[in-house]
Amino acid sequence: MRNAPHSKNCLNEQGIYPCPVCRCGQITVLPLMEAMSCNFCNHIFTTNFEQQLLKLADSQPSLTWRWNGKTWKGLQHPGLQLGWDYLIVAIAFVVLPTAIVGCSAYLFPPIPGTPLAWLPSVWILLTFMAHLACVAWLAVEYYQLPILLYFRAIGRRLFNLRLM
Numbered sequence: 001m002r003n004a005p006h007s008k009n010c011l012n013e014q015g016i017y018p019c020p021v022c023r024c025g026q027i028t029v030l031p032l033m034e035a036m037s038c039n040f041c042n043h044i045f046t047t048n049f050e051q052q053l054l055k056l057a058d059s060q061p062s063l064t065w066r067w068n069g070k071t072w073k074g075l076q077h078p079g080l081q082l083g084w085d086y087l088i089v090a091i092a093f094v095v096l097p098t099a100i101v102g103c104s105a106y107l108f109p110p111i112p113g114t115p116l117a118w119l120p121s122v123w124i125l126l127t128f129m130a131h132l133a134c135v136a137w138l139a140v141e142y143y144q145l146p147i148l149l150y151f152r153a154i155g156r157r158l159f160n161l162r163l164m
């Protein structure tokens, strides 16, 4: 017997909720199924009404959100809290290699006018971008931001519009 109140603030099978993946569509319960689907990106979610959880069922990584009455909160990895120390390590990871490459380019500057005179500045930029990308990827993983799924949904919608 299900005695949870069907209030608007709690996740239940009668409700309509914003999609946590594309943030454009709405998710509703599929008829005769313990699952919900989005009318925009077509992703399928499994539900846990007791714990107010929504789990992405048809994609990897399997993301989970909790409904807090107004929005979805991504469930972060338990036992791992980000503090200042992580932020300092992340900044150092980006800044230090860039500074080392920059120093070497400053101490041993290329001879102006030679064919590879542009290489040190491009190399500095590449070092910075590559390390920044590593940090950004870790942040996306940690905060469970479904960026790739979001862009795939937008792309599919644009492609379908063009076909119509």
Ligand SMILES: [Zn+2]
Pocket: 019, 020, 021, 022, 023, 024, 025, 026, 038, 039, 040, 041, 042, 043, 153
């Ligand atoms: Zn969606």
